[in-house]
Amino acid sequence: MIPKVSIYYFIYTFKSNAKGEAPIYCKVSVNGKHKRFSTGISILPKLWDATKQKVRGKNLIAEDINSTLYLQTEHIQTIAKKLQENNPNGFSIDDLYFNLKQGIPDEQTxxxxxxxxxxxxxxxxxxxxxxxxxxxxxxxxxxxxxxxxxxxxxxxxxxxxxxxxxxxxxxxxxxxxxxxxxxxxxxxxxxxxxxxxxxxxCGLLEKNPFMAYERLRVGSKSITFLTDDEIERLENYHFSQQRLEHVKDLYLFSVYSGLAYTEASLLCRKHIVKGLDGELWINMVRQKTNNSMQIPLLPPALKIIEKYSNKSQPIDKPILPMISNQRINSYLKEIAEILGINKRLTHHTARKTYASTILLNNDVPIEIVSKLLGHSSIRVTEAAYAQVMNKNISKHMKRLKQQLNDENE
Known part of the structure; x- marks a missing residue:
């Protein structure tokens, strides 16, 4: 016996949302017994054609919704057909509804x-x-x-x-x-x-539907970082508010270590190791790229670690008393205003300052900078710090010109 399956679409006006849109429901019946469920689509009641069970009009939205309802109908009919093939004696509305809610791979959304x-x-x-x-x-x-x-x-x-x-x-x-x-x-x-x-x-699509898409062109992005003078002003200023002094320490630590917010939050005593040179290094994995980072601890960064760390502290407990990145950035805005620094400071600009002012401006080779930052490749570093590198080229060329002038005199 082949069960009689019927599909009917209607709107629930009494479930209208704040915009006055009513949800479209589907009622599926098998031999007179039915189940109803929402299609997930809502429209203004005046746009619904109850007789034709579709949205009025030929605009894009109407065509999209009507096409979706048509696909839903096809989906239900496909399930009913498969149930009939597997159950010659018939199936119930519960069987159909269960398979409908479970879904089938080729109807993945x-x-x-x-x-x-x-x-x-x-x-x-x-x-x-x-x-x-x-x-x-x-x-x-x-x-x-x-x-x-x-x-x-x-x-x-x-x-x-x-x-x-x-x-x-x-x-x-x-x-x-x-x-x-x-x-x-x-x-x-x-x-x-x-x-x-x-x-x-996964075999859910035959081909990538977005193959023809082209990314937007992006111009070179200027990097925000502190100059030597601005770093010195920040180091020498004592804030009367403890929260600002606290954030100053967190920021300066990343200025002298290059650690991003996540790594600075995770830094523990177990990450501080003695290197082959006999000096202390940070040895940890960068969360973003999963690349290892070995960073020599510069004196200012080590001083901040010593301020907040103690030997009785578990080696796997974070050293720095971090607060949320959002609060740090909010307090850095205050700090910039107090010091007269006309730049939008965020915690991430500390990492930019480490790469630009601390490393590149002191003639550290780009391949070493890339390694210290834990970048996935040197190309990433070159693309991000092209402007700073150009300034260094200019600085070296001025030195060369001066040297040539001196030799010709």
């Missing part, structure tokens, strides 16, 4: 796939992924969720619906609605594209 990757990433924090990497991917997931809701008025989108227009419109959304700078847009969409590539590897 984009946000669902992103969420699966996000959950796996969370489980592997500290093993394969840094906490910051997880946080950034979560931000991308949230941006994608908001975009799909904004553009398509849907809670998710089927993988088979992804195309060049999706990624192109997403780019425009990030620029105009989220006010992201081009570099941030590129980083956001890079993770979106990586998810699509992952879908291809």
């Amino acid at each position: 984009f946000l669902k796939l992103m969420k699966e990757r996000l959950d796996k990433m969370k489980e592997l924090i500290g093993k394969e992924y840094a906490k910051d990497t997880y946080r950034k991917f979560k931000d991308v997931y949230n941006h994608t969720t908001n975009f799909i809701k904004y553009k398509y008025n849907m809670n998710d989108i089927p993988l088979k619906r992804l195309d060049y227009q999706f990624i192109s419109t997403f780019q425009q959304y990030l620029l105009t609605e989220r006010h992201q700078v081009p570099n941030s847009v590129n980083k956001t969409l890079q993770k979106v594209i990586e998810t699509a590539k992952y879908a291809v590897k």
